[in-house]
C-alpha cells in the first residue's frame with residue numbers, strides 16, 4: 001500500500017516548516033510532526049501572563065533568507081519585520097555609547113569617545129561589508145567539501161573562489177584573521193573605545209561557550225553585516241506579533257501549499273529497515289510511514305535519541321557525540337508597569353535631546369560596557385557558575401509593536417549570557433530564581449527603577465530551554481557556531497549536505513549548514529537536496 | 536514665505552531632521568525622524584498622525600448644492616447620503632481630469648469638498664445662477680489624518696460618541712474631549728484611518744489630545760514621505776505625479792481621461808448632464824489606449840541587473856516620482872510614474888501608464904533601471920492595484 005505521505009518532517013520549528021513548505025511546493029505530500037501545542041520551536045510568541053506576549057526565546061530576526069521570504073510569499077502570509085534601528089550601551093559610570101541608524105549621528109557619538117575610532121568605524125564597516133558580501137552566498141548554497149573532490153564539489157569551491165577573488169588583497173587577509181582570531185583581538189586591532197569594543201565583541205560570543213578572548217569568536221561578527229546586505233527585505237528587526245509571527249507566517253504558507261501540520265505529536269523514534277528510514281514511531285504508539293523522513297531537531301537529539309545507534313557508523317556517532325552543544329544562555333522576560341529609566345539617560349539627553357531616551361529604548365539595549373566585563377562574565381561560567389554580572393541584550397517589544405502588552409504597559413526581553421547548562425550542582429528552582437535575581441540586580445545598576453517596574457518575570461535557564469524547545473543542552477543554535485562546526489563540517493565531516501548515513505533520512509535544522517538563528521537556510525537547502533536525490 | 540499650518544507649534548519641535556517639504560504653499564514635514572521608515576510602519580502597525588491642513592477645502596451650501604456638485608463631479612453626488620463621503624475626480628468639457636478629491640455630505644444641503652489644487656473659481660463658475668454659496672475654508676480649517684490599525688482605539692479614547700459605528704467613507708460630527716470636530720473615515724494610505732477636521736482655534740489642543748491618547752498605542756507623527764509609500768501600496772493616484780491636471784497640461788497628450796487613469800469606475804454616465812459627459816461617453820465607447828496599472832518588479836531580475844555591476848539592489852528609501860520608461864521586448868510601451876520598495880509586501884512596486892495591449896494583467900514587461908550610470912532593464916509583471924489592501928480598512 002502506498003504511504004499517505006511522501007515525506008514526514010520531524011519538528012515544527014521554522015526550519016522544519018520551511019523544509020516542508022518547499023517540498024510541498026514541489027508537489028510532495030508532506031506531514032510535519034510537532035511535539036508541542038504550537039509551531040515555532042525556539043521561534044515562538046507565548047502569552048505567558050495574561051495580556052503580555054513574550055518572544056519567549058529568540059527575539060530578533062537577523063538573517064532570514066530573502067529568497068525564502070519571496071518564494072514562500074511570507075509577506076502575504078503575514079510576515080512583517082519592524083525596524084529595530086539602534087543599539088544603546090550604558091556604562092557603569094552612567095555614560096553610554098549609542099549606535100544610531102543614522103551614519104553621521106553614530107559617527108559623532110563615537111567621536112565623542114574617540115576621534116580615532118570614529119574614522120576607524122567607517123573603514124571597519126566598509127571592510128566587514130565587503131567580506132560579508134563575499135561570504136554571504138555560502139548561506140544560500142550547499143557548503144563545498146574540500147575533502148570530497150567530486151566534480152560538483154570542485155565547481156562549488158570554484159564558485160566560492162570567484163566571490164573571494166573579487167576582494168582586494170587587504171580584505172582577504174582580514175577574512176583570514178576573522179576566521180581564526182578572537183573577537184577581542186580582532187577588534188583591538190581596530191578600536192580604542194572600551195564600550196564600543198564591548199558591544200561589538202558581544203555579537204561574537206552569542207550562543208557559544210566562549211569568551212570574547214577565545215579564538216574563533218571573530219567570525220560571527222560578520223553575521224551582522226550580512227543582514228545589512230539584505231537590508232531592503234528587513235532581514236534584521238523585530239517580527240510583528242513577536243518572533244512567533246515568523247513561524248506563524250511560515251506555517252500559514254506551508255498549509256496553503258498543502259502541508260499537514262500535526263501538533264502535540266512527539267516522535268519517539270525513527271523506524272529503520274535495512275539502513276533505510278521508512279517511518280516514525282510516535283510517543284502515543286502510532287507508527288507513520290513515508291518514503292522520506294526529515295529531522296529538524298538538533299544533531300544530538302536526531303542521531304543519539306531518535307535513531308538506534310546500531311544503525312549508524314561508529315565514527316559518525318563519535319563525531320555527533322563530540323559535536324559541541326554546550327548551552328550558555330538564558331532568557332529573562334519581564335512584564336513592566338513602566339519603562340526602564342537608565343541612569344545614563346541624563347548624559348544621553350545632554351549630548352542629544354529629550355527625545356533620545358525613547359529612541360534608545362526602541363532599539364536594542366546592550367549591557368556590554370567592556371570586553372573585560374564580558375570576559376569576567378565568562379570566567380564565572382568557565383567554572384560552572386552563572387555570571388554574577390552577565391552580558392545582556394535587551395529589547396522592549398511593546399514599544400515596537402504596541403499589541404505585545406496592554407496599553408501603557410510593557411514587555412521586555414532580556415537575553416542573558418552566561419548561564420552554563422552544566423551548572424555546579426545542577427539547575428533547580430532556587431538556582432533559577434537566583435539567576436533571575438542576578439540579572440535583575442545587574443540591570444538595576446544601570447536602570448534603578450527596574451525592580452519596582454516589574455509586574456511579572458519569567459526566567460529561562462538552559463535546562464528550561466532544553467525542556468521546552470528540545471534543543472540539546474539548551475544550545476540556542478543547536479550546536480555552537482564555531483569554525484570547526486561550520487560549513488561542510490556541520491554537523492559532522494562528510495555529512496554537511498543534509499544527508500545522513502541512513503538512506504532516505506535527512507536533516508534540516510539549525511545543526512546543519514549554515515547554522516542557527518532564524519535563517520531558514522537549512523530547511524530550504526535540505527529540501528532542494530532531497531528533491532535532487534529523487535531525480 | 537511659505538505658510539505654517541496651525542499645528543506648526545507642535546510639529547516644528549518634533550521635526551528632528553528639519554526635513555520640510557512644500558505642499559500647497561505650506562511647510563509640510565517630509566519626515567519627522569531622519570528617515571521615514573518608522574513613520575511608515577506606524578501606518579501599518581500602530582497609528583500615524585499627519586497634518587493634512589494644506590489640502591484645499593470648500594463648503595458648498597444651499598438648496599442647489601447637490602445639483603451643483605453633481606454637475607461638476609463625475610460620480611453621482613445625488614446618491615451620496617447624508618453622512619457619506621465620495622471620492623471623485625472632476626473633468627473639463629473634453630472629459631479630461633482637472634483634479635480629484637472627496638465630497639462629504641454633512642447635511643442635506645451642506646457639502647464639504649477637498650481637493651489637491653485650488654478650485655474655488657471653477658466651482659463658482661459652475662454654480663452661477665444656482666441657490667448655493669461656496670466658501671473657501673482652506674485656511675480656516677485645520678485637518679489631521681490619523682491612520683493605522685490603532686487609529687480607532689485612539690479616537691475612542693477621546694470621543695464623546697464611539698467610532699465603532701462609523702463605516703468606511705462615512706463622516707460625522709464628533710466631540711473629541713471638549714473639541715468640536717468632524718471626523719471622516721477617509722485617508723490616503725489604504726489602511727484603517729480617519730481624517731479630523733476642525734477650526735484653526737482648536738488645532739493645538741486637538742494635536743495634544745491625540746498625541747496623549749495615542750501614546751499607549753504607538754502614535755507617531757508622520758510626514759509625507761511615509762505617506763507616499765503607503766499611497767503607492769494602496770494604488771492611489773497623485774496629481775502632478777501620476778497625472779497632469781488638464782488645467783496645467785501644456786500639450787494635449789499630457790491630459791488624461793478618468794478611463795486612462797483607472798478611475799473609470801467613478802464616471803457615472805447614467806446620471807443627468809455633467810461637465811465632460813459627452814466626451815466621456817465617446818471615450819468610453821472608443822475604449823482607452825492607456826491604462827494605469829501596477830507593476831511588480833521581479834526581484835531576481837533586479838538582483839541580476841545590479842549584480843552585473845557587482846552590486847546588490849539598493850531600493851529601500853523614499854518613493855521615486857520621475858517618469859521611467861517601460862518596454863515590451865524593445866518597444867517602448869509606457870512609463871512608471873511613481874514607485875517604491877514596499878516594506879510590507881517585500882516587493883518593488885511601480886504605478887505605471889501602459890499602452891494597450893500591454894496593460895493586460897499578467898503581461899511581462901521591462902522597467903528601465905539605472906545602475907552605475909548605465910540603463911538596464913528588469914522584468915516586471917502587470918498586476919492589479921491596490922498592491923496592499925488589508926481587511927481592516929473597511930471593517
Ligand SMILES: Cc1cc2nc3c(=O)[nH]c(=O)nc-3n(C[C@H](O)[C@H](O)[C@H](O)COP(=O)(O)OP(=O)(O)OC[C@H]3O[C@@H](n4cnc5c(N)ncnc54)[C@H](O)[C@@H]3O)c2cc1C
Pocket residue numbers: 010011012013014015016033034035036039040041042043056057058059060061062063265266267268296297329330331415465468469470471474475476477478508509510511515516517518519
Ligand atoms: C533563548 C534563545 C534566544 C535566541 N535568540 C535568537 C535571536 O534573537 N535571533 C535569532 O536569529 N536566533 C535566536 N535563537 C536561535 C534560533 O531561535 C534557533 O536557531 C532557531 O529558532 C532554530 O530553529 P529550528 O527550526 O532549526 O529548530 P527548533 O526551533 O528548535 O525546532 C525544533 C522543533 O522540534 C520540536 N521537537 C523536538 N523534539 C521533537 C520530537 N521528538 N518530536 C516532534 N517534534 C519535536 C520542538 O518542539 C521544536 O518545535 C535563539 C535561541 C534561543 C534558545
